[in-house]
Amino acid sequence: SARTLALQCAMKDPQNCALSALTLCEKDHIAFETAYQIVLDAATTGMSYSQLFTIARYMEHHGYPMRAYKLATLAMTHLNLSYNQDTHPAINDVLWACALSHSLGKNELAAIIPLVVKSVKCATVLSDILRRCTLTTPGMVGLHGRRNSGKLMSLDxxxxxxxxxxxxxxxxxxxHSRLTHISPRHYSEFIEFLSKARETFLMAHDGHIQFTQFIDNLKQIYKGKxxxxxxxxxRFG
Incomplete structure (x- = not known):
């Protein structure tokens, strides 16, 4: 049958065939499970993060949030965003994965954050995730009828x-990376970047002191500029 063929294709070439196999097998529970298992088996070696994110979003769309979450965490382990990649196409996927984890609850969020910290070195993306996590309580969506205490998570x-x-x-x-080769036409943009940094510093309870030390440090190291x-x-005193 078409489903059997689709599953065979998925096993041989999960990168190109896994999603279509899932789509074909939607109505057949056992075949669908098999296709999902093929994806999981291929996830560590044979799939890229973008393919895994695509299938993860498909799972969420079809009402399988925990499977979506599982695939999103696997995708995160393949991802590497360096400090200057603040327009990388995977950023939306990372934000989506964090939002999904946050909606599932504290445990899921706690499990994905170390993966995010390991994979993402881009400050603006990290601060965006941080801000979103502090605005609402995890698990507010109330999946699986779990009760939620309604408390915001502590930054401490x-x-x-x-x-x-x-x-x-x-x-x-x-x-520091930006300052090693900065030209005067980027000065004002750099000052805005520091303002953004300050917002994040101030989220820490000793952030004010940390930021002041950081600025003093900059004035010392880069006094030639x-x-x-x-x-x-x-701007910062």
């Missing part, structure tokens, strides 16, 4: 503390 405790530290670290690293440091002083 895991997993958000780890995300906050990673975001601050990413801002610091990116700042007089015009830029004057702008830094004007």
């Amino acid at each position: 405790k895991a997993p958000l503390r780890q995300l906050l530290d990673a975001t601050i670290g990413a801002y610091i690293n990116t700042t 007089k015009k830029l440091m004057m702008l830094v002083r004007e």
Whole structure:
């Protein structure tokens, strides 16, 4: 049958055939399970993060949020976003995966954050995730009828503390990377970037002190860039 053929194709070439096999097998529970298993088996070796994210979104769309989550976590392990890749096409997938985890609950969010921290070194993406996680309580969607205490997660405790530290670290690293070869026409953009960094620093309870030290440090190391440091002083003291 077409389903059997689709499953055979998926086993031979999961990259190109897994999604169509799932689609073909939607109405047949056993075949669908088989196709999903093929994807899981291929996920660690034979699939790219973009393929896994596509299938993960398909799973969510068809009402399998936990499977979507599982595939999203597998996709995250293949991903590597460096500090300057703030327009990378996978960013939307990362934000989606974090939103999905957040909607499932605290445990799912706690499990995906270490993967995010490992894969994503881009400060603006990390701060976006952090902001979204602090705005609402995890699991508010109330999947599987689980009750939710309705408490926001603390930035002083895991997993958000780890995300906050990673975001601050990413801002610091990116700042130094940008300053090694910055031209005057990028000065104002750089000052805006530092303002964004400050917002993240201030989320930490000692963030004000940390940020002041960070700025003092910059003024010391890059004092040769007089015009830029004057702008830094004007904005941040």
